[in-house]
Amino acid sequence: MNSCPIAISKDFIAKNLIKLSLQNTHKINLIWLELAGCSGNIISLLNADNPDINYFLTNMISLKYNNSLMAAEGEKAYRQFLETLDTEFILVIEGAVSTKAQGLYDVVAKYNGQYVTGMEAAKLAGERAKHILAVGTCAAYGGISAAAPNPSESVSVSAFLKRDIINVPGCPVHPDWIIGTIAHLLVFGVPELDQKNRPVIFYSINIHDACPRRSFFDQRVFAEKLGEPFCMFKLGCRGPVTNTDCPIRRWNDTDNWPIGDNTPCIGCAREGFPDLMEPFIRY
Amino acid sequence: MAKITVNPITRISGFLEIEVTVENNRIIDAKSSGMLFRGFEKMLKGRPPLDAVYFTERICGICSTAHSLAATLALEYALDIEPNENARMIRDFVHGCEFLQNHIRHFYQYTLPDYIKGPNIHPLINNYSVDLRLPPDRNDKLVQHYLESTKYSRLAHEMLAELAGKAPHNHGIFIGGVTVKMDADKWIKVRSILDSILSFVKDVMLEDVYTIARYYPDYFLNGSGYGNLLSYGLYNTYKDREAFYVNPGIFKNGTISSFDENMITENIKYAWYEADQIENKPTDEVEIEADRYKEKAYSWVKAPRYNDVPFEVGPLARMWISGIYNNGISTMDRTIARVLEVIKIAEIMQELLKRVELKPSGQRKYSVPDQAEGKGLIDTTRGGLGHWIDIKNQKINHYEIITPTSWNLSPRDTKLQRGPVEEALFCAEIKDIENPVEIGRIVRSFDPCVSCATH
Amino acid sequence: MNIHNNNFSCQLSHITYRLSYYTKVFFSTPNPWEKMYYVNLISNELFWLNSLTQQLWEYFTEPNNTIEEKQFTLTELAKYTGANGTPAYAAVNGIVYDVSLEETWGGGSHFGLIAGKDLTNQFKSCHQAEAILNNLPVVGVLI
Numbered sequence: 097m098n099s100c101p102i103a104i105s106k107d108f109i110a111k112n113l114i115k116l117s118l119q120n121t122h123k124i125n126l127i128w129l130e131l132a133g134c135s136g137n138i139i140s141l142l143n144a145d146n147p148d149i150n151y152f153l154t155n156m157i158s159l160k161y162n163n164s165l166m167a168a169e170g171e172k173a174y175r176q177f178l179e180t181l182d183t184e185f186i187l188v189i190e191g192a193v194s195t196k197a198q199g200l201y202d203v204v205a206k207y208n209g210q211y212v213t214g215m216e217a218a219k220l221a222g223e224r225a226k227h228i229l230a231v232g233t234c235a236a237y238g239g240i241s242a243a244a245p246n247p248s249e250s251v252s253v254s255a256f257l258k259r260d261i262i263n264v265p266g267c268p269v270h271p272d273w274i275i276g277t278i279a280h281l282l283v284f285g286v287p288e289l290d291q292k293n294r295p296v297i298f299y300s301i302n303i304h305d306a307c308p309r310r311s312f313f314d315q316r317v318f319a320e321k322l323g324e325p326f327c328m329f330k331l332g333c334r335g336p337v338t339n340t341d342c343p344i345r346r347w348n349d350t351d352n353w354p355i356g357d358n359t360p361c362i363g364c365a366r367e368g369f370p371d372l373m374e375p376f377i378r379y
Numbered sequence: 380m381a382k383i384t385v386n387p388i389t390r391i392s393g394f395l396e397i398e399v400t401v402e403n404n405r406i407i408d409a410k411s412s413g414m415l416f417r418g419f420e421k422m423l424k425g426r427p428p429l430d431a432v433y434f435t436e437r438i439c440g441i442c443s444t445a446h447s448l449a450a451t452l453a454l455e456y457a458l459d460i461e462p463n464e465n466a467r468m469i470r471d472f473v474h475g476c477e478f479l480q481n482h483i484r485h486f487y488q489y490t491l492p493d494y495i496k497g498p499n500i501h502p503l504i505n506n507y508s509v510d511l512r513l514p515p516d517r518n519d520k521l522v523q524h525y526l527e528s529t530k531y532s533r534l535a536h537e538m539l540a541e542l543a544g545k546a547p548h549n550h551g552i553f554i555g556g557v558t559v560k561m562d563a564d565k566w567i568k569v570r571s572i573l574d575s576i577l578s579f580v581k582d583v584m585l586e587d588v589y590t591i592a593r594y595y596p597d598y599f600l601n602g603s604g605y606g607n608l609l610s611y612g613l614y615n616t617y618k619d620r621e622a623f624y625v626n627p628g629i630f631k632n633g634t635i636s637s638f639d640e641n642m643i644t645e646n647i648k649y650a651w652y653e654a655d656q657i658e659n660k661p662t663d664e665v666e667i668e669a670d671r672y673k674e675k676a677y678s679w680v681k682a683p684r685y686n687d688v689p690f691e692v693g694p695l696a697r698m699w700i701s702g703i704y705n706n707g708i709s710t711m712d713r714t715i716a717r718v719l720e721v722i723k724i725a726e727i728m729q730e731l732l733k734r735v736e737l738k739p740s741g742q743r744k745y746s747v748p749d750q751a752e753g754k755g756l757i758d759t760t761r762g763g764l765g766h767w768i769d770i771k772n773q774k775i776n777h778y779e780i781i782t783p784t785s786w787n788l789s790p791r792d793t794k795l796q797r798g799p800v801e802e803a804l805f806c807a808e809i810k811d812i813e814n815p816v817e818i819g820r821i822v823r824s825f826d827p828c829v830s831c832a833t834h
Numbered sequence: 835m836n837i838h839n840n841n842f843s844c845q846l847s848h849i850t851y852r853l854s855y856y857t858k859v860f861f862s863t864p865n866p867w868e869k870m871y872y873v874n875l876i877s878n879e880l881f882w883l884n885s886l887t888q889q890l891w892e893y894f895t896e897p898n899n900t901i902e903e904k905q906f907t908l909t910e911l912a913k914y915t916g917a918n919g920t921p922a923y924a925a926v927n928g929i930v931y932d933v934s935l936e937e938t939w940g941g942g943s944h945f946g947l948i949a950g951k952d953l954t955n956q957f958k959s960c961h962q963a964e965a966i967l968n969n970l971p972v973v974g975v976l977i
Contacts, residue, residue, distance in 0.1 A: 132417055134830050135392045136440020136547040142484065142529060143536050143546070150526050153500045160502060163389045167492040167505035169819050170385040176502060194417070197671040203414040204394055206386035240422075240437045247418025247669060268440060268547050304937060316935075320919070322558045323742035330916070332941025348540030349533075350568075357544030357551045358558040358740065360940070362433055364548070370434060371946060375427040377553075378917055378941040379744045744918075 133191025144271030187225035192250035267364035303335035334363030393829025445759030452755025466556020602710030604803035692762025784832035904974030916942015922949035
């Protein structure tokens with residue numbers, strides 16, 4: 097078979113490169129555990145393209161447990177979770193760990209007649225996982241689940257597990273950030289992390305510095321209301337205090353993103369979201 | 380007599396437990412319990428009112444657009460703002476994108492593995508399930524479509540992001556309409572994506588749902604429930620028939636009658652909450668405190684009632700009340716109605732796009748009054764969604780959210796009436812107690828979203 | 835012209851930056867046409883520099899222009915919240931700073947704090963070094 101990668105369309109080059117580097121590696125197991133959150137990160141993962149979800153599941157990892165996608169249900173589903181604990185696996189957690197009432201604010205399963213709380217599941221898997229990824233702002237920092245007055249006493253995964261964790265924040269996380277981080281783990285090992293344990297490749301850029309509307313800020317041309325094509329700093333833009341590559345990467349395979357849609361950044365990938373990022377919009 | 384507990388009910392959004400009691404292979408009692416609570420209504424207290432749009436959408440990752448729209452409507456009511464017609468059409472189009480994404484994902488990724496042996500990829504393949512009736516060649520075809528469908532649900536979110544910034548948790552829906560300036564480039568992009576999704580749904584998805592229906596005819600006979608249907612109305616501000624869908628209305632005892640939102644109450648008798656009043660109207664400022672150890676309570680979902688009666692909401696309710704679908708009310712009818720609704724919605728979206736003009740968004744500066752009350756009731760993917768807001772001193776004083784799945788997954792109320800899903804399970808036949816596949820099939824036909832229902 | 839304005843020092847630093855850059859290119863290029871082009875650019879910059887100096891001179895020779903500190907009461911300060919086009923002011927240790935264009939103060943709010951207030955305690959609980967205050971334009975004192 098002639099498989100010159102350049103001859104194949106540009107879209108697939110990235111896919112093929114990943115394939116080339118992955119072909120000799122054994123597919124590692126992965127548990128995607130949803131805790132107290134909105135399940136928005138798994139939906140965001142389904143929005144991935146090149147590689148898409150089918151490629152991710154077929155060629156990159158072996159997903160063992162995820163309650164949104166798995167065919168099995170009830171005890172049979174949870175048994176797959178337990179069986180995976182004895183293998184080498186990556187643990188992805190989305191959602192915060194809610195600790196109120198011994199964790200009963202978030203019950204993920206019932207096994208042998210006993211409730212399994214999110215806390216217990218996170219502890220069980222968290223102690224044995226080879227790598228842990230806290231995906232989304234709730235898992236990374238507590239996020240909206242821990243918004244004041246924090247009725248469910250939710251905490252971030254790192255505050256709960258107290259071990260090395262890779263934080264991949266964002267509300268939701270961008271599919272490229274999560275798949276990129278996992279690809280890095282698989283092929284090149286643990287990616288370079290910043291002080292907050294975020295992969296430098298995705299979180300080293302300050303939104304304000306890379307913003308296409310930066311020149312409007314420098315020239316002091318400010319939008320007075322939403323829908324204007326100028327700098328939204330005076331409306332409460334959190335770009336200056338938030339680090340992600342949104343201005344360059346954009347969202348959902350479009351060239352659009354919140355600021356491109358004439359609305360301010362609300363700092364959804366930043367520690368302290370939402371309490372410290374409010375008011376989101378102030379005229 | 381045997382007790383069966385299924386927890387987690389997978390392939391839904393959030394955490395749900397279903398407990399049924401079975402005697403002689405019939406369900407004689409059923410309980411549905413929402414298992415996740417975060418407390419959004421408490422969190423919203425004291426926050427800047429305009430933030431409710433971006434805050435409440437984070438209740439749910441799969442239907443965030445619905446919450447941003449309901450919050451926007453409630454704020455528009457409170458601030459007395461009327462969006463211009465063009466912005467309203469774009470906003471309704473964006474809302475439509477969420478329908479397409481949801482329904483396609485729900486049918487292929489969530490419902491289909493109940494009826495077919497899924498793709499040969501762990502954990503999508505169902506190694507356990509019994510009662511899989513499709514012959515291998517048909518099964519393979521549907522598996523192929525399962526994998527193909529991920530492209531189209533993704534594209535639906537791509538349309539949404541093109542007009543509203545990103546998905547999930549969009550930025551573009553805001554009071555006064557939208558923030559995007561529609562231009563020809565965006566217009567033709569969403570137009571072409573919409574056409575491709577519509578042809579996939581018409582050529583592939585529609586056939587797939589009828590394939591399932593042909594091999595599982597007995598599911599037209601179970602999961603009927605009360606047969607009470609409710610809709611808050613959807614795409615009902617347009618006068619011409621092509622862009623119109625359904626007016627608010629209720630269907631009970633064989634007749635359709637008008638809907639009065641003042642009849643809505645929420646009952647917390649069997650939910651894990653304590654308050655001075657057991658039954659509250661959404662506008663009542665009652666302090667509701669969570670109490671996970673409350674006796675006899677068994678769910679985080681409150682029990683919304685209309686005129687003291689439980690009602691089912693969702694695509695079937697809309698299709699039924701609008702008169703487009705009236706084959707029956709059952710597990711399979713719900714699933715078919717959902718697929719038919721995708722076509723209906725996509726056609727309305729095409730009509731909206733024809734009418735949209737290339738104009739700036741028409742956003743203004745809004746000032747929050749010292750005191751105001753607002754409500755936003757609209758039908759969304761899973762049924763009627765209501766947000767009620769009370770503003771005092773320019774802050775949120777009280778916020779109440781009743782989501783579609785609260786209606787469907789409600790627990791019992793003071794009168795011991797079962798919730799619609801509980802009622803749908805009641806009397807259903809379980810062929811094999813070791814493998815009670817019927818439970819998941821019936822429950823998933825309601826497309827439960829527990830993150831929303833408990834919030 | 836207001837010499838408290840950031841704009842003045844901003845313009846000055848831009849001119850110096852451009853001057854040094856043009857000079858560098860002037861010496862590094864062998865092409866005479868290019869050299870001429872850059873000489874032209876440099877003389878342009880010198881013209882602007884000259885006019886800035888002129889303005890500064892005029893400002894200080896005016897008899898009424900002494901640097902006078904505006905005094906704010908808490909009620910007066912409360913007007914400057916950054917909302918509805920007002921500037922955003924915040925007081926720390928009795929000095930009122932203009933945070934309107936401070937990058938961490940989008941929309942006159944800063945990690946849950948709103949402008950128009952005396953934020954001395956909040957400042958002390960979050961920032962160790964007071965040096966960051968030196969970068970902020972001073973608009974007056976709190977009385």
